[in-house]
Amino acid sequence: MRNPYRTQKIAFFFLLIATLLIVIPVGIIVLIIIEKGLPAISWEFLSDIPRKGMRAGGIFPAIVGTIYLVSGAIVFALPIGVLAAIYLSEYAKDNLLTRLIKLAIVNLAGVPSVVYGLFGLALFVVFFKFGASILSGSLTLGIMILPIIITTSREALESVPYSFREASLSLGVSKWQTIRHIVLPNAIPGILTGTILGLGRAAGETAPILFTVAAFYLPQLPSSIFDQAMALPYHLYVISTQVPNVDEKTRYGTAFVLLAIVLVMNLIAIIIRYQFRKKKKW
Amino acid sequence: MISAKIAIKNLNLWYSDFQALKNVNTTFVANKISAMIGPSGCGKSTLLRTFDRMNDLIEGVRVDGQILIDQENIFDPKMDLVKLRKKVGMVFQRPNPFPLSIYENIVFGERIHKSNLKRDQLDESVEISLKSVLLWEELKDKLKKPALRLSLEQKQRLCIARLIAVKPEVLLMDEPCSALDPQATARIEELMRELKNKYTIIIVTHNMQQAARVSDDTGFMLLGELIEFGHTQEIFTAPKDKRTEDYITGRYG
Ligand SMILES: Nc1ncnc2c1ncn2[C@@H]1O[C@H](COP(=O)(O)OP(=O)(O)OP(=O)(O)O)[C@@H](O)[C@H]1O
Ligand SMILES: [Mg+2]
Numbered sequence: 001m002r003n004p005y006r007t008q009k010i011a012f013f014f015l016l017i018a019t020l021l022i023v024i025p026v027g028i029i030v031l032i033i034i035e036k037g038l039p040a041i042s043w044e045f046l047s048d049i050p051r052k053g054m055r056a057g058g059i060f061p062a063i064v065g066t067i068y069l070v071s072g073a074i075v076f077a078l079p080i081g082v083l084a085a086i087y088l089s090e091y092a093k094d095n096l097l098t099r100l101i102k103l104a105i106v107n108l109a110g111v112p113s114v115v116y117g118l119f120g121l122a123l124f125v126v127f128f129k130f131g132a133s134i135l136s137g138s139l140t141l142g143i144m145i146l147p148i149i150i151t152t153s154r155e156a157l158e159s160v161p162y163s164f165r166e167a168s169l170s171l172g173v174s175k176w177q178t179i180r181h182i183v184l185p186n187a188i189p190g191i192l193t194g195t196i197l198g199l200g201r202a203a204g205e206t207a208p209i210l211f212t213v214a215a216f217y218l219p220q221l222p223s224s225i226f227d228q229a230m231a232l233p234y235h236l237y238v239i240s241t242q243v244p245n246v247d248e249k250t251r252y253g254t255a256f257v258l259l260a261i262v263l264v265m266n267l268i269a270i271i272i273r274y275q276f277r278k279k280k281k282w
Numbered sequence: 283m284i285s286a287k288i289a290i291k292n293l294n295l296w297y298s299d300f301q302a303l304k305n306v307n308t309t310f311v312a313n314k315i316s317a318m319i320g321p322s323g324c325g326k327s328t329l330l331r332t333f334d335r336m337n338d339l340i341e342g343v344r345v346d347g348q349i350l351i352d353q354e355n356i357f358d359p360k361m362d363l364v365k366l367r368k369k370v371g372m373v374f375q376r377p378n379p380f381p382l383s384i385y386e387n388i389v390f391g392e393r394i395h396k397s398n399l400k401r402d403q404l405d406e407s408v409e410i411s412l413k414s415v416l417l418w419e420e421l422k423d424k425l426k427k428p429a430l431r432l433s434l435e436q437k438q439r440l441c442i443a444r445l446i447a448v449k450p451e452v453l454l455m456d457e458p459c460s461a462l463d464p465q466a467t468a469r470i471e472e473l474m475r476e477l478k479n480k481y482t483i484i485i486v487t488h489n490m491q492q493a494a495r496v497s498d499d500t501g502f503m504l505l506g507e508l509i510e511f512g513h514t515q516e517i518f519t520a521p522k523d524k525r526t527e528d529y530i531t532g533r534y535g
Contacts, residue, residue, distance in 0.1 A: 093341070163378035166336070167380065167444075169336065171390065172366075172369075174364055177394050
């Protein structure tokens with residue numbers, strides 16, 4: 001006879017292996033970046049402009065550029081994404097067109113980022129004549145993360161129980177008011193998740209900003225959204241491949257800062273989410 | 283005839299091509315409890331949802347005929363749905379308070395309907411509403427507590443209080459006790475008797491004893507038709523229709 005406990009043990013073993021296979025490489029990467037990057041971190045590194053052909057000095061303009069770009073992308077993509085999600089999940093009739101649109105949005109999330117870069121170049125830089133600028137870069141990144149925000153927001157909205165809407169409507173509250181006061185507040189944790197994912201992706205991508213905003217070397221801070229800017233991922237690419245004889249320390253330090261920014265953003269959102277979770281349970 | 287709060291005339295309803303209500307005609311009287319009974323799937327909930335036009339939300343629903351509430355046809359294109367739903371409130375099978383505090387649950391509707399309400403007006407309405415569902419003494423010190431932590435019975439009472447706060451005239455209850463134990467059920471029934479002095483109550487129930495206990499009038503439905511409607515006592519002791527008798531004596535499922 002087969003021993004059910006043995007089967008269970010074997011199953012657990014393989015599940016554990018699979019989990020470790022995922023966790024260990026990520027852990028190793030993070031550890032290496034911390035180990036090699038942390039020594040580079042100093043006040044000067046964080047607050048100074050790059051000097052000596054980017055072999056010395058700091059990465060301040062790249063940090064600021066990345067923050068500008070990510071903020072711009074969110075300012076653009078979050079409202080549009082949430083409104084689109086509300087339309088799709090609450091108002092659109094379930095017909096072929098709607099289903100096609102939903103399918104298209106899900107697939108857009110998988111489009112390679114360089115394609116968004118080219119799109120941004122054609123539309124914002126050339127056609128709208130924004131030039132290579134923070135505006136063009138933010139809009140391009142915004143468009144890239146829209147599908148993520150729409151898809152996760154839609155799921156969040158749809159997971160709000162129908163019974164809440166029913167109760168609200170039966171009190172004579174209109175559909176929009178119901179969405180505004182019942183559905184949306186309860187969907188916020190889910191919407192935040194989408195925003196986190198979007199933020200992380202926007203901060204880390206190089207290809208979409210390559211043609212639309214990124215400056216190879218720009219030792220001063222941008223003064224308006226029509227200026228070019230440096231950005232961390234592109235700067236990392238530049239000092240790793242385009243400039244000879246850059247210290248390993250500087251490169252890993254840059255990677256460390258990029259990683260830290262993404263992690264801190266995630267952390268903030270996780271905390272907000274947790275606060276919401278604690279308050280609202282159904 | 284005494285004042286008919288609600289009159290249904292030749293009401294038919296289709297879900298796409300399935301006819302769920304077939305030529306229903308009847309009247310509901312103010313300040314009485316009317317019970318709708320019948321086997322599962324006969325259209326009781328569907329009928330209840332036509333009174334506040336919640337069926338409008340379901341795609342593919344088609345209605346013809348008339349429902350007059352206070353002489354006003356609710357299917358009139360000029361009918362104001364917000365007004366209708368304030369007047370006609372629904373209590374659901376599963377108690378469904380919002381994930382807000384007890385206080386916020388009760389003032390939710392009022393807050394949206396009237397802007398710039400004063401704090402003490404809201405406080406007063408919370409007190410009145412909770413008193414009318416006999417929850418005030420129990421909860422008056424816990425108004426800031428989340429409503430989702432209440433017991434099922436308290437939740438259901440809270441849902442009724444939430445309705446009462448928007449000053450309805452008709453209360454629709456779709457199996458309001460089916461999630462409750464017998465003691466809680468008895469207390470909710472007691473509450474219904476109390477409430478009928480102010481409201482017109484229509485209750486859907488699977489529990490025939492409950493219908494017999496609380497209602498003044500009873501309607502028996504079968505496969506979308508209203509077979510018989512009359513005084514509860516007559517329906518239960520001397521039904522006119524053979525099918526009603528079969529159902530009441532337990533010969534149907
Ligand atoms: N949204 C819907 N779409 C299509 N058909 C529906 C829908 N809702 C209900 N029906 C059908 O209409 C008929 C009546 O349903 P209804 O829910 O009104 O019955 P009920 O008498 O309330 O039953 P129960 O006692 O089980 O609650 C059933 O045959 C049901 O399958
Ligand atoms: Mg039902």
